[in-house]
Amino acid sequence: MAKELLKGNIAMAEAAIRAGLEGYFGYPITPQTELLEWMAERMPALGRAFLQAESEVAAINMLYGAACTGARVMTSSSSPGISLMMEGISYIAGTEVPVVIIDVVRGGPGLGNIAPSQGDYDQIVHGGGHGDYHPIVLAPASVQEAIDLVVLAFDLAEKYRTIVFVMADGNIGQMMEPAELPPMRPIKSEYPDWAVRGAMGRERRILSSIYIDPKDEEVTNYRLMQVWNQIQANEVRYREYFLDDAEYVVIGFGTAGRIALSAARMARAEGIKVGLLRPITLSPFPAPQIESLVSRVKGILVVEMNAGQMLNDVQKVVKGRVPVEFYGRMGGMVPFPDEILAEMRRMSQEVIPLDGDPRQRWMKRFAPVIHWNN
Amino acid sequence: METTLAAQIVYQRPQSLTEAAMHYCPGCTHGIAHRLIAEVMDEMSIRERAIGVAPVGCSVFAYNYFDCDFVEAAHGRAPAMATGIKRLLPDRVVFTYQGDGDLASIGMGEIVHAAGRGENISVFFINNAIYGMTSGQMAPTTLPGQKTTSSPRGRDVETMGYPLRMAELLSNLDGAGYVVRRSLHDPKNIRMAKKAIRLAFETQLRGLGFSMVELLSTCSTNWGLSPLESLKWLEEHMIPYYPIGDFKVAEALKEIKV
Numbered sequence A: 001m002a003k004e005l006l007k008g009n010i011a012m013a014e015a016a017i018r019a020g021l022e023g024y025f026g027y028p029i030t031p032q033t034e035l036l037e038w039m040a041e042r043m044p045a046l047g048r049a050f051l052q053a054e055s056e057v058a059a060i061n062m063l064y065g066a067a068c069t070g071a072r073v074m075t076s077s078s079s080p081g082i083s084l085m086m087e088g089i090s091y092i093a094g095t096e097v098p099v100v101i102i103d104v105v106r107g108g109p110g111l112g113n114i115a116p117s118q119g120d121y122d123q124i125v126h127g128g129g130h131g132d133y134h135p136i137v138l139a140p141a142s143v144q145e146a147i148d149l150v151v152l153a154f155d156l157a158e159k160y161r162t163i164v165f166v167m168a169d170g171n172i173g174q175m176m177e178p179a180e181l182p183p184m185r186p187i188k189s190e191y192p193d194w195a196v197r198g199a200m201g202r203e204r205r206i207l208s209s210i211y212i213d214p215k216d217e218e219v220t221n222y223r224l225m226q227v228w229n230q231i232q233a234n235e236v237r238y239r240e241y242f243l244d245d246a247e248y249v250v251i252g253f254g255t256a257g258r259i260a261l262s263a264a265r266m267a268r269a270e271g272i273k274v275g276l277l278r279p280i281t282l283s284p285f286p287a288p289q290i291e292s293l294v295s296r297v298k299g300i301l302v303v304e305m306n307a308g309q310m311l312n313d314v315q316k317v318v319k320g321r322v323p324v325e326f327y328g329r330m331g332g333m334v335p336f337p338d339e340i341l342a343e344m345r346r347m348s349q350e351v352i353p354l355d356g357d358p359r360q361r362w363m364k365r366f367a368p369v370i371h372w373n374n
Numbered sequence B: 001m002e003t004t005l006a007a008q009i010v011y012q013r014p015q016s017l018t019e020a021a022m023h024y025c026p027g028c029t030h031g032i033a034h035r036l037i038a039e040v041m042d043e044m045s046i047r048e049r050a051i052g053v054a055p056v057g058c059s060v061f062a063y064n065y066f067d068c069d070f071v072e073a074a075h076g077r078a079p080a081m082a083t084g085i086k087r088l089l090p091d092r093v094v095f096t097y098q099g100d101g102d103l104a105s106i107g108m109g110e111i112v113h114a115a116g117r118g119e120n121i122s123v124f125f126i127n128n129a130i131y132g133m134t135s136g137q138m139a140p141t142t143l144p145g146q147k148t149t150s151s152p153r154g155r156d157v158e159t160m161g162y163p164l165r166m167a168e169l170l171s172n173l174d175g176a177g178y179v180v181r182r183s184l185h186d187p188k189n190i191r192m193a194k195k196a197i198r199l200a201f202e203t204q205l206r207g208l209g210f211s212m213v214e215l216l217s218t219c220s221t222n223w224g225l226s227p228l229e230s231l232k233w234l235e236e237h238m239i240p241y242y243p244i245g246d247f248k249v250a251e252a253l254k255e256i257k258v
């Protein structure tokens, strides 16, 4: 199939359809609404289920029910809507049914704004719903990658009976880029042996997240952790750029990672040996890859469109063995490459302390940059 | 040896119920409601096509008692979950079983919109005027003046508002095909309730939209009454506030004789 000029939200929607999506449930919210609108047009035309729910609470519970039938199902939303879905997300995790959820993250907290952000990292990667569960979280940095990751998301969800998030930001959802869609896959014809589809000629099946005896709930939690261990061992994904001879490494995902790549190229042109590690799976986190960098590089710069949510995970790996700096934009602000370049220059010139809090240092440096009077 | 007086089975466990002993309190009408639904499932031969959605409330374990596929919803979300199932599997018979806290309080949004959409599901709504499972707090259906653990001096409508009549409320929606209220306090009413359950499933099979049977029920344990006193209390106090009746019956249903 040839490349076409595609908008991120629509590309993700069509990719899901071509991956054999059977049901979509959602509620309008900027900056992901085009995704829902594409589904509204395409799904009924293909004889598949589309429903605009009355709220994200209803959407996630419709998704939960639909997932119990063993079909490929999906919802999408943006940050405030994802917050509202957390109850259902925890139930889905506890019932071990596969779903795909796309979050086109926007500025927050609260109603915030509709500009691109990465402020949902913690609420998605580190839970948000109650109990111990770990979804897989995929973070695309281009429209093409968004397409590929949506397709992968369904395969991973089914393989591990888990929740897979595609965490894009408003930028990925809204921008247009040339990209290639996958061929149309047929809808599946066989359903898993746990699927609730009516007890025709077989024993009844029950899908539930209740284990009223704590002993059973503990066993379930243990099993969930075993699956999570497998996911951690097998599913870490990332992209690396110029790492071979890098003296400094930038770590950033999604749009922040993409802008950091431009900055790294500019730094290289100036003779600063900068490389980039761009996590594609935020969960499982590419901790082993970061570990292998610790002994090789002079410093690590974490760049995010939030106040350093992934920074915590990087620091957990680095454990103060090599200097870590942080640069973030918040509330829907997107960094320019030269802002990140300035941080790279500074890192290569100054002595960065091993101790102290990179977030506090960033706040001090950053205060004069903020548009206080706007 | 053959006897002349051949034993004849006149009453037995419906096939659609499992052999599991129910956990409900003595005198609780949840068991009666289960049995009626199961009898109707047998009579209509829909057990193998049925998918139930259990609520959060005393009937949280309903799936242990029905011998059909089942899922367990979050508190109040059964209509949304049922919607997801029905949209993927339109030829299955999908029903929810919900208490009054579940349906009329935390799940108000989901039930209203399921009815409004004319979602082809059947809802069995157990109105016992109280939160049974959490041991007796005020429900949206608790009667004015009724004492509960969270309205210890009786429900004061000035501060706690008025009870909700769900059947009447939902019957106003165009998507509703069949919405009635019945009671489980005596044999005559139980027979009427069974017919209504049948009609609710018929509504779904005919694609006539949303169907709900509200069933007035008892909770002796949290009402602090004996099972017998409870049946009386239901009749004397609940029925005047929650009249038994048909609030919406689609034209196409009116010819059906059950």
Ligand SMILES: Cc1ncc(C[n+]2csc(CCOP(=O)(O)OP(=O)(O)O)c2C)c(N)n1
Pocket (backbone or CB within 6 Å): B056, B057, B058, B059, B075, B098, B099, B100, B101, B102, B103, B126, B128, B130, B131, B132, B133, B134, B139
């Ligand atoms: C989100 C959430 N809030 C509160 C509860 C606690 N809770 C469990 S059952 C229940 C009330 C159930 O009452 P009702 O629906 O009337 O059912 P009954 O037990 O009377 O049959 C409540 C408040 C819960 N499980 N989940």
Ligand code: SF4
Pocket (backbone or CB within 6 Å): B023, B024, B025, B027, B028, B029, B030, B058, B128, B132, B133, B218, B219, B220, B221, B222
């Ligand atoms: S607490 Fe009430 S509703 Fe629950 S089982 Fe006992 S009598 Fe029935």
Ligand SMILES: [Mg+2]
Pocket (backbone or CB within 6 Å): B057, B099, B100, B101, B126, B127, B128, B129, B130, B131, B132, B139
């Ligand atoms: Mg109740």
